[in-house]
Amino acid sequence: MSLNGSACIVGAYEHPTRKADGLSVLRLHADVAKGALADAGLDKSDIDGYFCAGDAPGLGTATVAEYLGLRLRHLDSTECGGSAPILHVAHAAAAIHAGRCRVALITLAGRPRAAMAEAQARAAAAAAAAGTAGKPVKPPLALRAPDPDAPELAFELPYGPATQNLYAMVARRHMHEFGTTSEQLAWIKVAASHHAQHNPHAMLRQRVTVEEVLASPMVADPLHKLDCCVMSDGGGALIVAHPDIARDLKRPVITVRGTGEAPKHGMGGRIDLTASAAAWSGPRAFEEAGIKPAQIQYASLYDSFTITVLMQLEDLGFCAKGQGGRFVQDGQLIAGQGRMPVNTDGGGLCSNHPANRGGVTKVIEAVRQLRGEAHPAVQVKDCTWALASGIGGALASRHTAATLILERTR
Numbered sequence: 001m002s003l004n005g006s007a008c009i010v011g012a013y014e015h016p017t018r019k020a021d022g023l024s025v026l027r028l029h030a031d032v033a034k035g036a037l038a039d040a041g042l043d044k045s046d047i048d049g050y051f052c053a054g055d056a057p058g059l060g061t062a063t064v065a066e067y068l069g070l071r072l073r074h075l076d077s078t079e080c081g082g083s084a085p086i087l088h089v090a091h092a093a094a095a096i097h098a099g100r101c102r103v104a105l106i107t108l109a110g111r112p113r114a115a116m117a118e119a120q121a122r123a124a125a126a127a128a129a130a131g132t133a134g135k136p137v138k139p140p141l142a143l144r145a146p147d148p149d150a151p152e153l154a155f156e157l158p159y160g161p162a163t164q165n166l167y168a169m170v171a172r173r174h175m176h177e178f179g180t181t182s183e184q185l186a187w188i189k190v191a192a193s194h195h196a197q198h199n200p201h202a203m204l205r206q207r208v209t210v211e212e213v214l215a216s217p218m219v220a221d222p223l224h225k226l227d228c229c230v231m232s233d234g235g236g237a238l239i240v241a242h243p244d245i246a247r248d249l250k251r252p253v254i255t256v257r258g259t260g261e262a263p264k265h266g267m268g269g270r271i272d273l274t275a276s277a278a279a280w281s282g283p284r285a286f287e288e289a290g291i292k293p294a295q296i297q298y299a300s301l302y303d304s305f306t307i308t309v310l311m312q313l314e315d316l317g318f319c320a321k322g323q324g325g326r327f328v329q330d331g332q333l334i335a336g337q338g339r340m341p342v343n344t345d346g347g348g349l350c351s352n353h354p355a356n357r358g359g360v361t362k363v364i365e366a367v368r369q370l371r372g373e374a375h376p377a378v379q380v381k382d383c384t385w386a387l388a389s390g391i392g393g394a395l396a397s398r399h400t401a402a403t404l405i406l407e408r409t410r
Contacts, residue, residue, distance in 0.1 A: 001094070001097070002288055003090060003093045003094055003097060003256060003258075003259050003288065004256075004257050004258065004288050004289060004290070005243065005255055005256070005257070006093045006094070006096060006097035006243075006256060007089075007092060007093035007096045007097070007104075007240050007241065007242065007243065007255075007256050008240070008241055008242075008243055008245075008246035008253050008254055008255050008256065008409075009089065009238055009239070009240055009254040009256070009363070009367055009406065010040040010042070010239050010240070010241045010245070010246050010249055010251055010253075010254070011036040011037060011038075011039040011040030011041075011042065011237070011238065011239030011251075012036060012039055012236070012237070012238050012239075012363065012364045012367040012368070013032050013034075013035030013036040013038070013039050013236060013237050013364070014032070014035075014201075014234070014235075014236040014352070014360075014361055014364050015028060015031055015032050015035070015109070015234035015235050015236060015354070016201045016234070017233055017234045018113070018201065018203050018230075018232040018233060018234055018352060019113050019114055019117075019232070019233050020111040020113075020114050020233035020234065021114050023111065023114075023233075024111075025055070025057050025109055025110060025111055026057060026063070026064065026067045028109035028110070028111065028233070028234065028235050029052070029056070029064050029067070029068070029107045029109040029235065029237075030067060030068055031109075031235075032107050032108075032109060032235045032236050032237035033068055033105055033107050033237050035237060036105070036107075036236075036237035036238060036239050037105075037239065039239075039251075040239045040241075040249060040251065041249050041250060041251065042103065042239060042241075042249075044068065044069065044070065045071070046103045047070055047072070047103050047104070047105045047239075048071070048072055048073045048074065048101045048102060048103055048104075049072060049073065049074040049075075049076075049092060049095055049096070049100065049101030049102075049103065049104035049105070050064070050065050050070055050072050050074070050075055050076075050104070050105050050106075050107075051075075051076045051077075051078075051088040051091060051092055051104060051105070051106040051107075052064055052077060052088075052106070052107050052108070053077060053078065053079045053080070053081075053084035053085070053088070053108070053357070054077075054079040054081075054084075054357075055108055055109055055110045055235075055355045055357060056077070056107075060077045061075045061076070061077045062075070064107065070105070072101075073100060073101050074095050074100040074101040074104070076088065076091050076092075076095070078091060080261075080263075080392040080393070080400040080402070081357055081391075081392025081393050081399070081400065082302055082304065082356075082357040082358060082359045082390050082391055082392040082393075083261070083302070083359050083390035083391055083392035083400045083401055083402035084108075084357065084359060084390075084392060084402075085106055085108050085236075085238070085357075085359040085360035085362075085363060085390070086359045086360075086362060086363060086388050086389070086390040086402035086403070086404050087261050087359075087390070087400070087402035088106045088238075089106065089238065089240055089256065089259070089363060089404050090256070090259035090260075090261065090402065090404065092104035092106060092240040093240060093256045093259065096240065096241070096242050102241065102242045102245060103239065103240075103241045103242070103245060104239070104240040104241070105237065105238075105239060106237060106238040106239075106240065106360070107235065107236075107237045107360075108235045108236055108237070108354060108355060108357065108359070108360040109234070109235030109354065109355060110233065110234075110235060110354055110355020110356065110357070111233040111234075111355075112231055112232075112233065112355060112356050113231050113232055113233045114233050116231075152266065152398070156397075161394075161397065162220075163304075163394055164219050164220040164223060164228065164305075165220040166394040166395065166396035166397055167220070167223060167304070167305045167307055167308065167394065167395055167396065168219075168220035168221060168222065168223045169273060169396040170273050170274075170307055170311065170395045170396050171185065171222050171223055171305075171306075171307040172221070172222055173273040173274055174273075174274055174307065174310070174311070174324075175222065177274050177322065178274070178321075178322035178323075178324075178325065179322075179325070180310070180322075180324065180325035181325060182214055182222050182224070183210055183214065183329070184310075184324075184325035184326070184328060184329045185213075185222075185223075185227060185306040185307060185310065185325075185328075186210040186213035186214055186224075186226070186227070186306070187210060187328045187329045187330065187331065187332075187333070188303070188306040188309045188310065188328050188333060188342075188349070189208060189213045189226050189227060189306055189349055189350075190207075190208060190209065190210055190213065190331070190334075191328070191331060191332075191333035191334045191338070191342065191343075192303065192343055192346050192347045192349040192350045192351075193206065193207045193208045193346070193349075193350055194207055194331075194334045194335075195334070195335060195343060195344045195345060195346045195347070195350070195378050196345070196346025196347075196350035196351050198375040198377045198378055199345050199346045199350075199351050199375065201351065201352070202345070202346040202350050202351035202352070203230045203232055203350065203351060203352065204230060204346070204349075204350040204351075205346075205350070208226060212226070213226040213227065223305060223306070223307070226349075227305055227306040227307070228304075228305055228349075229303060229304045229305065229347075229348035229349050229353045229358075230348065230349070230350065230351070230352070230353050231353060231356060232352050232353050232354055233354060233355075234352060234354040234355075235354045235355060235360065236354065236360035236361055236364050237360070238360065238363055238364070238367075240256070243255070247410070251371075252370065252371045252372075252408055252410055253408065253409045253410035254367055254370050254371070254406050254407070254408055254409075255406065255407050255408075255409045256404070256405075256406060257288070257289035257290075257291070257405045257406060257407045258284075258285035258286055258287070258288040258289025258290075258291070258403070258404070258405030259284075259285055259288060259402075259403070259404055259405070260280070260281035260282060260283070260284030260285035260286075260288070260401075260402070260403040261281050261284075261400065261401065261402045261403075262277040262278075262280035262281040262284075262400065262401050263277055263398070263399070263400045264276060264277035264280070264398070264399055264400075264401070265397070265398035265399075266397065266398065273395075273396055274311075274321065274322075275311075275315060275321070276308075276311045276312065276315050276391060276395055276399070276401055277391070277399055277400055277401035278311070278312045278315035278316055278389055278391070278401040278403060279315035280401070281389075281401040281402055281403040282312075282315055282316035282317060282389070282401075282403045283317070284403070285387075285403035285404065285405050286317070286405065288405075289405040289407075291385065291405070292317075293316060293317040293318050295385050296318075296340075296385050296386065296387045296405070297341075297369075297380050297382075297383050297384060297385050297386065298341050298342075298344070298366065298369045298370075298380045298383050298385075298386045298387070299313075299316075299318070299340060299341070299342050299343075299386070299387045299388075299389070300342070300343060300347075300361075300362035300363065300365050300366045300386070300387065300388040300389070301313065301342055301343060301347075301362070301389050302348070302358070302359060302362060302389060302390045302391045303343055303347040303348045303349045304348055304353070304358075304391065306349070307395070308391055308395065309328070309333075309342065309343075310324035310325065310327075310328060311324070311395060312389050312391070312401075313327055313328065313340075313342075314327075315401075316387070316389060316403065318340060327339075327340075335377075335378040335379070335380060336377075336378070341378070341380050343362075343365070344365060344369065344374055344375070344378035344379075344380075345361065345364075345365045345368075345374075345378075347361075348361070357392065359388075359390035359392070359402070362388040362389065362390055363388045363404060366386040366387070366388045366404075366406055367386075367406070369383045369386050370383055370384070370386050370406060370407075370408040371408070383408070384407060384408050385405070385406070385407055386405075386406050387403065387404065387405050387406070388403075388404045388406070389401065389402070389403050389404075390402045
């Protein structure tokens with residue numbers, strides 16, 4: 001079943017907060033849902049499909065649906081980490097194509113930054129009460145350890161896997177295989193900072209140089225602190241609707257043209273660290289859309305780390321495998337300067353990585369670009385084709401990829 005033309009994105013909204021003190025996760029979901037509906041010019045009563053992943057509290061989609069007061073015909077709670085909101089657009093298009101709903105709401109929200117601060121404050125208060133104040137305070141295990149219920153982890157945990165060192169493994173292997181350098185990875189952060197300076201909501205708005213990236217503290221060799229994304233609160237929402245509804249709204253029509261999703265895991269040790277699941281999701285999306293990577297004018301790429309962007313550029317076909325370092329260096333990802341504008345909102349590296357799973361912001365910025373609503377300094381001229389790509393999990397271990405190709409058709 002081809003989803004090309006089956007649905008359109010008619011509403012998009014990103015929460016402006018980056019630290020949600022005093023706001024619950026449910027309130028954040030409500031805020032972004034309200035914002036996306038207002039952007040679309042629709043009412044809550046128009047929604048008959050709802051999509052949300054593991055960031056939904058309580059009973060998941062049912063809890064948020066009750067909180068929002070939604071009357072629904074279709075629910076989807078597919079969970080695959082950072083790629084989930086991008087995959088949800090495809091699932092919403094499929095549900096609309098099948099007649100299961102006509103207007104779908106997708107939300108993502110979380111407050112890990114505020115929760116971490118609150119947990120540390122409670123631990124510090126407990127230490128003071130116990131007379132152990134002044135000693136290092138560690139966050140609760142649930143905030144810093146992998147899920148102990150995953151069956152593979154019994155064999156992995158003795159080796160100390162953590163998100164940052166798993167991505168560092170991929171970066172080091174890419175360097176070994178293809179000669180990629182830390183300086184080339186740093187250019188990805190530099191590009192993000194060039195864009196973030198124009199985003200009033202970005203957490204890190206100051207432009208940085210390659211030298212400053214390399215001088216930042218080493219987190220997991222070869223990844224430095226500035227190779228890593230921010231941790232933020234907030235979220236975002238999307239409204240996906242039947243094309244008939246989209247044509248009646250007073251908004252540009254952003255049509256879903258291509259979708260792809262794929263998992264990649266350890267395969268019992270038969271794994272290539274130099275490729276991501278985007279190598280499978282990307283070609284499927286391009287085939288469905290009927291276009292080539294060279295036709296994409298703007299790309300929103302998941303940027304949990306700088307190496308994540310480089311891997312997707314290769315795996316999605318923007319450059320050959322092993323050529324990613326050369327592709328990104330010398331400002332080639334900077335809007336108005338390079339060959340492929342990427343993450344013109346500043347991305348997860350500088351602006352926002354809500355709930356530690358920022359895929360929704362990738363679609364939101366792609367929609368802004370296609371509508372001509374990005375900041376004038378980073379707006380791609382006459383942007384007609386855009387791509388959003390997400391990675392959920394860890395590149396060196398089990399993860400998923402979702403690819404979405406969008407076209408402005410009005």
